[in-house]
Every structure is written in structure tokens, then in C-alpha cells.
Amino acid sequence: MSLQSDDKQFVWHPFTQMREWLADDPLIIERAEGNELIDIEGKRYLDGVSSLWVNVHGHRKREIDDAIRAQLDRVAHSTLLGLASVPSIEFARRLIEVVPHGLTKVFYSDSGSTATEIALKIAYQFQQQRGERARRKFLALADAYHGDTVGAVSVGGIDLFHQIFQPLLFHVHRVSRVTSALEQAFAEHGHQLAAFIIEPLVQGAAGMLLQPPGFLQRARELCDHHGVLLICDEVATGFGRTGTMFASEQEEVVPDLLCLAKGISGGYLPLAVTVATERIFSGFLGQYADKRTFFHGHTYTGNPLACAAAIASLELFTTERVLERVVARAKQIAQLLAQEVAPLSHVLEIRQRGLMIGVELTADRETRAEYAYEIAIGAQVCRALRKRGVILRPLGSVIVMMPPLSLTDGEAIKMIAATREAIVEVCGA
Ligand SMILES: Cc1ncc(COP(=O)(O)O)c(C=O)c1O
Structure with a gap:
């Protein structure tokens, strides 16, 4: 029996439509290092939602x-x-x-x-x-x-x-x-x-x-x-x-x-x-x-x-003067989002306070039309992000970024670039 099939057989996941889950292969995390999660095949993913908004200083922090x-x-x-x-x-x-x-x-x-x-x-x-x-x-x-x-x-x-x-x-x-x-x-x-x-x-x-x-x-x-x-x-x-x-x-x-x-x-x-x-x-x-x-x-x-x-x-x-770092990182991310993500035609609004960020997608920027619920547009974009080694989790049509406060300069660049590419892949430029 593989871990994949055991997960499907024995685990009921929170906030998850299990019918869809059972039709897919779960990503199984085995360990982590810094701001990255590592799956059972050794693939690394940036933990862009801090394991559901909790991680602060990165994983396996020595102290x-x-x-x-x-x-x-x-x-x-x-x-x-x-x-x-x-x-x-x-x-x-x-x-x-x-x-x-x-x-x-x-x-x-x-x-x-x-x-x-x-x-x-x-x-x-x-x-x-x-x-x-x-x-x-x-x-x-x-x-x-x-x-x-x-x-x-x-x-x-x-x-x-x-x-x-x-x-x-x-x-x-x-x-x-x-x-x-x-x-x-x-x-x-x-x-x-x-x-x-x-x-x-x-x-x-x-x-x-x-x-x-x-x-x-x-x-x-x-x-x-x-x-x-x-x-x-x-x-x-x-x-x-x-x-x-x-x-x-x-x-x-x-x-x-x-x-x-x-x-x-x-x-x-x-x-x-x-x-x-x-x-x-x-x-x-x-x-x-x-x-x-x-x-x-x-x-x-x-x-x-x-x-x-x-x-x-x-x-x-x-x-580690964490608050100073958060302010600087938030500013860097705001600039990157303004340059790379805000101009995309399916991005309606970007909302940010520190390292709490939401990118709201729209079916049509002119009319501000929402994507139909069943399209699960946010989930599609997050799947495209995963292929690029970044884990984000949507709230409806809002792509949420809540990275660990220890996010590095390079990781911020990677997260925003991947977000841009994923939105373009799923929604069009
Ligand atoms: C503002 C707020 N309050 C309460 C909760 C519930 O926390 P928990 O999931 O730990 O029960 C959450 C979880 O996302 C939250 O964002």
C-alpha cells in the first residue's frame, strides 16, 4: 500500500471536497527546511501560506x-x-x-x-x-x-x-x-x-x-x-x-x-x-x-x-529583528506586485497589509465580473503555482500570500514571478 492510497483510504481532509481529492494524487510532505516544504520524492516547495498562516521564522528553526x-x-x-x-x-x-x-x-x-x-x-x-x-x-x-x-x-x-x-x-x-x-x-x-x-x-x-x-x-x-x-x-x-x-x-x-x-x-x-x-x-x-x-x-x-x-x-x-524585516519585505513585495501582477488583465485588486496579501482575480476587469464558483479559478491558479514550486492556497478567486516572516529576498522574487506566470497560464495575459 502506498502513502497516497492510505491517505485516500483513511484521512478526511479539512475544508476539502473529498470527491475531488480522491480523484487526484495528494502532495505528501515529509520534511521541511527554512521556508521550504519537501515532499516524499524530495521535491521542494516554497511554503507561501506558512502552513496555514502559522509559520513565523521558517521550519526547523534551531532555537x-x-x-x-x-x-x-x-x-x-x-x-x-x-x-x-x-x-x-x-x-x-x-x-x-x-x-x-x-x-x-x-x-x-x-x-x-x-x-x-x-x-x-x-x-x-x-x-x-x-x-x-x-x-x-x-x-x-x-x-x-x-x-x-x-x-x-x-x-x-x-x-x-x-x-x-x-x-x-x-x-x-x-x-x-x-x-x-x-x-x-x-x-x-x-x-x-x-x-x-x-x-x-x-x-x-x-x-x-x-x-x-x-x-x-x-x-x-x-x-x-x-x-x-x-x-x-x-x-x-x-x-x-x-x-x-x-x-x-x-x-x-x-x-x-x-x-x-x-x-x-x-x-x-x-x-x-x-x-x-x-x-x-x-x-x-x-x-x-x-x-x-x-x-x-x-x-x-x-x-x-x-x-x-x-x-x-x-x-x-x-x-532577529523580525518586525524590521517584515516591513522591508512587505515593501519589496508591494513593488514586485505592482510591476508584475497588477497590470495583468484578470487581476482586479491587490490588497496588502505587511505580509498578508490577497490578489483578487476577475473574469472581466471592465465589468468586474466574478468567475463562476464552479470554475474554482483560485484553485486552478494555485495548481499552476505548485508546478512552479510554490504552495499558495486560494480563498475563492483571491490568491492568498501569507509567507513566513523569514521569507528571503530571493524567495519573494520567486513567489511573485511564479504567481504572475500561473495567472497568465490559467486566465490569460
Ligand atoms: C481571524 C481568525 N480567527 C480564528 C481563526 C480560527 O483559528 P483555528 O483554525 O486555529 O481554529 C482563524 C483561522 O484562520 C482566523 O483567521
Whole structure:
């Protein structure tokens, strides 16, 4: 039996139409080096989506490998329910030094979905416990994506993923990325809202949609004015992606709850946190009998191996001046895209914030006509990219580039050149 046939026989892949998958031969990754993935035949591919937006410093980064090995010699896992652990304390202390000032308490979990789910539950319980019983609703953006668990799906707004689950979801008020609409939504619903949840600056899974400057800051003001909590979901934007450590910093916003995952462990192991202000944390303090406890926790919460990786990853941000490199690389990529990709007749728009990039394709630039869904134009372009040794993953007709922050000058040139060639091959010049 080959690995290919075993994969088809035994594995159900996420976000994948398995009928198509079964008709094709899967690319099987065996190892990696730096920013490249290597398949079982030894072929190398640039990891242009950072293994789903998680890898930060490249694969097999010596400092992170060593940190995990050292932790393995101590303990692989112990629980945070009723016990503390050395790496989870150490990472929390260091994380609080770098998150926006005013966030003070780290609640651990293990994925972006759990981080947002926890933020929603904390916000709701906080409002109920302070006597704001009417605050039972959430406000979220159109096209939002906050994960795949049922609470996260409730605040999500991508019909393709979420529509079928509608009867299972709690009701959410939804608002567009227009400041006047946001003001209107708060005026109408502010008194019923527990929290507003937002991916600050860029909505990743929606296709790299950008918010207008000042939008986040206005959201903070409106939340304060209406007694609503602000949840920033930086699962995708966090850890340097947009050119600053956290996207909220760019509008000098401190959320009440900050959700982090993906790049938190350098892209090595599942780890997530929901970081809260002291005010939120204090709202949960009381006598045992008061039942103000936050009754929530996952088995692998604060896993020591993942926390050891996260500590090493955080250190690398300083020792390797990662943020400076991101800004320079983003500028280089913006220039390359403007020269080589923007002029192509089937490119509608290029959206970029740091190393979060979306290239939107159109069937006709004049009329801005969309390609029909069943053509799967993005997937076709990504297949053509793969032949050129670059792995990208589309979101509909948007080609997404989320390379590791360690992407080199030469790799950026290769990624953009291959993207141009692939679009020309599939869509025409
Ligand atoms: C903004 C945002 N929130 C939450 C999630 C969910 O994260 P996970 O897939 O780790 O559950 C994602 C994943 O893409 C995301 O982009």
C-alpha cells in the first residue's frame, strides 16, 4: 500500500471536497527546511501560506527545535486545571510585556477557534455578572471569520461556510466596514451588546479585506461610550503579520479581550490565548459560592511543549529583528506586485497589509465580473503555482500570500514571478 492510497483510504481532509481529492494524487510532505516544504520524492516547495498562516521564522528553526527538545526532557504535558507549569507561567509573563498595555491576564487554550469562543463566553459572563442582563448580543463584521466551533461560527459571516448551520447559531447583529454604518449599529443596538468582535485592520479569511483608516479606533470609542466590550481577534494578524507585533497597535487601540493563536508558537504546536484586562479578570473574582468562576478549559490548555516553543519564538522577534524585516519585505513585495501582477488583465485588486496579501482575480476587469464558483479559478491558479514550486492556497478567486516572516529576498522574487506566470497560464495575459 502506498502513502497516497492510505491517505485516500483513511484521512478526511479539512475544508476539502473529498470527491475531488480522491480523484487526484495528494502532495505528501515529509520534511521541511527554512521556508521550504519537501515532499516524499524530495521535491521542494516554497511554503507561501506558512502552513496555514502559522509559520513565523521558517521550519526547523534551531532555537525552537532546541527549546521543545529541552522541555521534552522535563515534561511533555501537565494540566493547568488545579496545577501550574513552568513554561506557561514564563510565556504568560513575557507575552504581557509585548501585548498592548493594559492587557494583564492570559487564559490559555489550543486553537484560534477556542481563543475566540472563550472571548465571547468571557464577555457574556462578565456583562451578566456586573448586572447588565440585557447585554446578550454580539456585533460582528460582515464576512467575518472567527473559527469553526459553533460560537465562533455564530459570529462568523461567510455564507459558504456558515449558512447551513444557521438554525444552530445564536443571533448576531452584523455591520459593514464603513464607519458611518458602525456608528449607526451602535446607536441602534449598543444597549443590548455584550461585545463587538473584530479582526483588526484585515479580515483574512474573507479574502484579505481591509478596513478604512480610523475604523478600529472609532470602534474602541463607540464601545467605551456604549458600555460594550471590544474583542480583537488577532489570530491571523498577530505576531508581526501586519508589520507591527499586533495590528491593534497601528490604531493605538487596547481591546478588552485579545485572541491570539496561529503564529504564537512560531507555527510549531497548537497553542492559543485569550488575553484580558484586569477589569475583566476582576469581574470573575468572588467567593466560591458566588459561582463567578469561568467554567471553561480544554484538556491540553497551556501545554508545556507549546509554551516552550512560544517562548523561543518570542525571543527570536528581538534577536532577529523580525518586525524590521517584515516591513522591508512587505515593501519589496508591494513593488514586485505592482510591476508584475497588477497590470495583468484578470487581476482586479491587490490588497496588502505587511505580509498578508490577497490578489483578487476577475473574469472581466471592465465589468468586474466574478468567475463562476464552479470554475474554482483560485484553485486552478494555485495548481499552476505548485508546478512552479510554490504552495499558495486560494480563498475563492483571491490568491492568498501569507509567507513566513523569514521569507528571503530571493524567495519573494520567486513567489511573485511564479504567481504572475500561473495567472497568465490559467486566465490569460
Ligand atoms: C481571524 C481568525 N480567527 C480564528 C481563526 C480560527 O483559528 P483555528 O483554525 O486555529 O481554529 C482563524 C483561522 O484562520 C482566523 O483567521
